[in-house]
Amino acid sequence: MSVAEAVKKFDELTLDEKLDRLAEVAVKVGLGLKAGQELIMTAPMDALPLARRITEQAYKAGALLVTTFYGDDPSVLARYQYAPDASFDYAPAWLQDGIANGFRSGAARLAIAGANPALLSKQDPTKVSRTNVAASKAGKPAMELITRHEINWTIVAAATPEWAKLVFPDDLEHIALAKLWEAIFASSRINVDDPVAEWKQHGKHLKQRVDLLNAKRFSALRFKGPGTDLKVGLADDHLWAGGGTTAGNGVYCQPNIPTEECFTTPHKDRVDGTVRATKPLSHQGTLIENIAVRFEAGKIVEATATAGEDVLNRLISTDEGARRLGEVALVPHNSPIAQSGILFWNTLFDENAASHIALGQAYSTCILGGEKMDSAQLAALGANESLIHVDWMIGSAEIDVDGIAADGTAEPLMRKGAWV
Ligand code: ZN
Ligand code: ZN
Numbered sequence: 001m002s003v004a005e006a007v008k009k010f011d012e013l014t015l016d017e018k019l020d021r022l023a024e025v026a027v028k029v030g031l032g033l034k035a036g037q038e039l040i041m042t043a044p045m046d047a048l049p050l051a052r053r054i055t056e057q058a059y060k061a062g063a064l065l066v067t068t069f070y071g072d073d074p075s076v077l078a079r080y081q082y083a084p085d086a087s088f089d090y091a092p093a094w095l096q097d098g099i100a101n102g103f104r105s106g107a108a109r110l111a112i113a114g115a116n117p118a119l120l121s122k123q124d125p126t127k128v129s130r131t132n133v134a135a136s137k138a139g140k141p142a143m144e145l146i147t148r149h150e151i152n153w154t155i156v157a158a159a160t161p162e163w164a165k166l167v168f169p170d171d172l173e174h175i176a177l178a179k180l181w182e183a184i185f186a187s188s189r190i191n192v193d194d195p196v197a198e199w200k201q202h203g204k205h206l207k208q209r210v211d212l213l214n215a216k217r218f219s220a221l222r223f224k225g226p227g228t229d230l231k232v233g234l235a236d237d238h239l240w241a242g243g244g245t246t247a248g249n250g251v252y253c254q255p256n257i258p259t260e261e262c263f264t265t266p267h268k269d270r271v272d273g274t275v276r277a278t279k280p281l282s283h284q285g286t287l288i289e290n291i292a293v294r295f296e297a298g299k300i301v302e303a304t305a306t307a308g309e310d311v312l313n314r315l316i317s318t319d320e321g322a323r324r325l326g327e328v329a330l331v332p333h334n335s336p337i338a339q340s341g342i343l344f345w346n347t348l349f350d351e352n353a354a355s356h357i358a359l360g361q362a363y364s365t366c367i368l369g370g371e372k373m374d375s376a377q378l379a380a381l382g383a384n385e386s387l388i389h390v391d392w393m394i395g396s397a398e399i400d401v402d403g404i405a406a407d408g409t410a411e412p413l414m415r416k417g418a419w420v
Contacts, residue, residue, distance in 0.1 A: 009193070010185075010190075010191045010192065010193070015181065016049070016053075018181070018185055018190070019049055019050050019053045020053045020056075020057070021185075021190045021195055022050065022053070022156060022184075022185065022188060022190050023050060023053035023054040023056070023057040024057050024195070024196070025156075025188065025189075025190050025195050025196065025199060025257060026054055026057070026110060026154060026156045026257060027054060027057040027058050027060075027061050028057075028061065028196055029195075029196055029199045029254050029257070030110070030154030030155075030156060030253060030254050030255075030257045031058075031108050031110060031152050031153070031154050031251075031253055032152055032251050032252045032253045032254075033058055033061045033062075033063060033108055033152070033251075034061075034062070034108075034152075034251055035061065035062025035063075036062055036064050037062075037063060037064060037106060037107070037108050037251075038063065038064045038065050038066075038067070038102065038105075038106060038107040038108070039058050039063050039065070039066045039067070039107060039108050039109075039110060040067050040068075040069075040099060040102050040103075040107045040108070040109050040110075041054065041055075041066060041067070041068040041069070041109075041110045041111070041112065042068070042069045042070075042071065042110075042111050042112065043068055043069075043070055043071070043111075043112040043114075043158070044070070044071050044072070044073070044112065044114045044115045044158065044160055045070050045071065045072045045073075046073075046114060046158070046160035046161065046162075047112045047114045047158030047160060048070075049158075050112060050156075050158040051068055051070075051112060051158075054066075054110065054112075054156075055068065067102075071115060073115060073116050073119050073162065076119060076120075076285075077119070077123075080120070080123045080124075080127060088127045088130040088131050088134070089130050089133075089134050090134055091131075091134040091135045091137065091138035091139070092138065093137075093138040095138075096138045096139045096140075096141065096142050097141060097142075099142045100141040100142040100145060103142060103145045103146075103150065103151045104145070106151075106249065107151070108151060108152045108153060108251070108253075109146065109151060109152075109153035109154075110153065110154055110155070110156070111153075111154075111155045111156075112155075112156055112157065112158050113155055113156070113157045113158070113346060113348050114157055114158040114159065114160040114163055115160070115163070115285075116160070116162035116163055116166070116285070117163060117166060117282035117285070117287070117345040117346055118162075118166055118282070118285065118286075118287055118345070119162070119285040120284065120285025120286055121285065121286050121287055123285070125286065125308075125310045125311045125314060126314070128284065128285065128286060128311065129311065129314040129315065129318075132284050132318075133318060133387065136318070136387040136388060137387065140387065147361060147363055147364065147365075147389070148248065148364050148365065148371055149245055149247045149248055149255075149363075149365045149371070150247060150248035150249065151247055151248065151249050151251075152247045152249060152251035152252075152253035153247075153253065153255055154253055154254060154255055154256065154257060155255070155256050155257065155348055156188065156257045157184050157188070157257075157346065157348055157349065158184070159177050159180035159181040159184055160177075161173055161176075161177055163180065163345070163346070164176035164177040164179070164180040166345050167179075167180055167183075167342060167343070167344060167345060168180065183340055183342055183344075184349075186336055186340065187258040187336055187337045187340065187349060187352070188257050188258050189202060189258065189336070199254065202243070203243040203244045203254065205243075206242040206243030206259070206260075206262065207242070207243055207244075209242065209262050209419075210240045210241060210242045210243070210262050213240040213262055213264070213330075213403075214239060214240050216403055216405075216411075217405075217406070218234060218403040218404055218405060218411075219233065219234060219404055219405060219406045220232060220233045220234060220270070220403075220404040221234065221328060221330075221401055221402065221403060221404065221413070222401065222402045222404055222410065223275065223355070223394060223395075223399055223400075223401055224399070224400045224401075224402075225396065225398045225399035225400065226276065226398055227274065227275075227276030227292060228273075228274065228275045228276050228394060228399065229273045229274055230271070230272075230273040230274065230275040230295070230394070231270075231271070231272050231273050231404070232266045232270075232271050232325065232328050232357065233266060233267040233269075233270025233271060233298075233382070234264060234265070234266060234267060234270075234328075234382075235264075235265040235266060235267045235268075235362070235366075235367060235381050235382035235383050236267070236381045236382055237367055237368040237369070237370075237381050238264045238265045238266075238267075238366060238367060238368075238382075239264060239265075239365070239366050239367060239368050239370075240262050240263070240264045240366070241262070241263060241264065241363070241365060241366055242259070242261055242262035242263060243259060245365065248371060256348060256352070258336075258337060258348070258349065258352050259352055260331050260332070260335040260336075260337060260338075260352040260353075261329040261330065261331045261351065261352055261356075262329065262330050262331075263327050263328065263329035263330075263363075263366065264327075264328060264329075264366045265326070265327065265328075265362045265363060265366040265367055265382070265383050265384075266325040266326070266327070266328045266357070266362075266382070266384075267298065267382030268298050268321070268324045268325065268326075268362075268379075268382050268383065268384035269297055269298040269324075269382060270297070270298055270382065271295045271297075271298045271299075271324070271325050272295055272296060272297065272298075273294070273295060274292070274293070274294045274295075275292070275293055275295070275357070275394050276290070276291070276292045276293075276394070277290065277291035277292070277392050277393055277394060278354055278393050278394055278395060278396040278399070279343060279350050279353075279354060279392075279393040280307075280343070280345070281308075281347075281390070281392045281393075282345040282346060282347070283308075283311060283315065283390060286308050286311045287307060287308055287345070288305050288307065288308035288309070288311055288312050289305060289306050289307040289308060290304075290305055290306040290307070291303070291304070291305045291312060291392060292304050292305070298324050298325070299323050299324055300316055300323040300324075300359075303316060315359070315388065315390065316359060318360075318386065318387055318388050319386050319387055319388075320386070321360055321361070321384045321385045321386030321387075321388075322359055322360050322386045322387070322388050323359070324359070324360075324384045324386070325357050325358065325359060325384060326358050326359065326360045326361045326362035326363070326383075326384040326386065326389055327356075327357065327358035327362065327363065327366075327389070327391065328356075328357050328358075329351065329355060329356050329357070329358075329391075330355050330395075330401065330413065330414065331351070331352060331353065331354055331355050331356070331395060332414070332417065332418055332419050333354070333395065333396065333397045333416070333417030333418055334417075334418055335352060335353060337349055337352050337353040338353040338354065338417075340353075347390075347391050350393055351391045351393065353393070354393040354394070354395035354396060354417075355393070355394060355395025355399065355401065355414070355417075356391050356392060356393045356394055356395065357391070357392065357394055358389055358390060358391040358392070359386070359388060359389075359390050359392075360384065360386035360387070360388035360389040360390055361384065361385060361386045361387070361388065361389040362378070362383040362384045362385070364378055364383065366383075367381055367383055370383065395414075395417060396417055397416050397417040398416065398417070399414065399416075399417055400412070400414060400415050400416070401413045401414035
């Protein structure tokens with residue numbers, strides 16, 4: 001590479017060169033992939049060009065073997081159209097067990113997000129939720145290794161035509177696609193001269209915020225805004241996390257690209273009040289709009305939505321823990337993703353544009369010493385357990401957040417969506 005090439009400005013790069021930068025950040029920053037490590041990747045078929053750049057970068061970093069499972073939206077729809085009824089209660093546990101075995105023997109995990117968020121909107125919601133439950137059950141052993149951060153893993157996004165059309169409905173397909181790529185590059189902080197250095201800096205800032213929140217030892221957070229008055233009790237011995245983390249296998253990784261959130265574990269029995277979603281939720285191919293929920297003693301006792309209410313109610317009926325919170329996260333309204341004003345219909349982006357809560361499974365890494373606890377010990381501290389983990393946005397420029405100390409005194413944390 002010549003010197004002239006090395007200092008080429010981001011805007012002058014070809015799409016393929018930009019993809020290569022995203023791939024480099026995914027492998028070096030996202031995964032922190034170690035020489036000799038195996039990589040298991042999942043990708044939508046439309047993300048093939050990015051998957052190939054990531055594969056190259058992984059081998060350059062010394063990957064032992066890269067194995068990629070491609071998903072194809074039309075093939076998914078074919079299942080809904082033609083498969084026998086029994087198909088919707090089935091998931092290949094043999095494959096998921098194999099992936100879990102791969103993790104146990106040292107493989108890293110990378111997911112490329114980019115499937116059409118509305119793919120299953122017109123399908124029978126009962127079939128959709130049966131399929132999701134079967135997939136969650138079969139995927140539990142592998143998912144547990146991820147939520148316990150036993151291995152280094154990350155998620156990056158690829159713009160795909162159907163997703164782009166949903167985000168930019170007024171544009172021609174190729175323009176929408178180009179706009180979505182640029183939005184992904186900007187949010188993923190790779191549109192700078194040295195993205196790897198930029199990520200180091202960004203990680204340092206998130207870490208400072210996390211350290212500050214951990215020092216406060218709040219017993220609860222209070223969210224107030226239009227339609228929202230919610231008190232979220234925090235789990236005993238909760239730990240705030242954000243940015244990079246050292247996985248159980250000793251590798252430092254950035255689990256989400258982009259990432260802007262500081263998050264922790266709520267107490268599963270100490271959430272009270274009402275909350276209104278500030279963005280629609282895209283859940284496994286269905287869109288749920290205008291969610292409004294009331295909590296009593298940690299449990300959802302009332303849930304409505306103006307679209308996808310069926311899917312929402314099935315979702316929270318998945319198991320006992322699906323009605324309770326497993327995560328609460330603070331995201332300032334001035335993050336690059338929030339400032340773009342774009343609704344991505346994709347949790348990876350939308351959850352990094354606004355403060356949010358997640359129904360379902362808690363991260364044991366957000367409890368002091370939690371990685372080494374069994375589920376009974378985690379539950380005793382208030383950490384929730386469920387087959388699901390679904391984030392939805394409750395933050396906006398109209399939301400105020402207070403931290404509540406053990407003695408009940410409130411301290412302003414966010415005003416109008418910005419850190420105080
Ligand atoms: Zn989150
Ligand atoms: Zn989450």
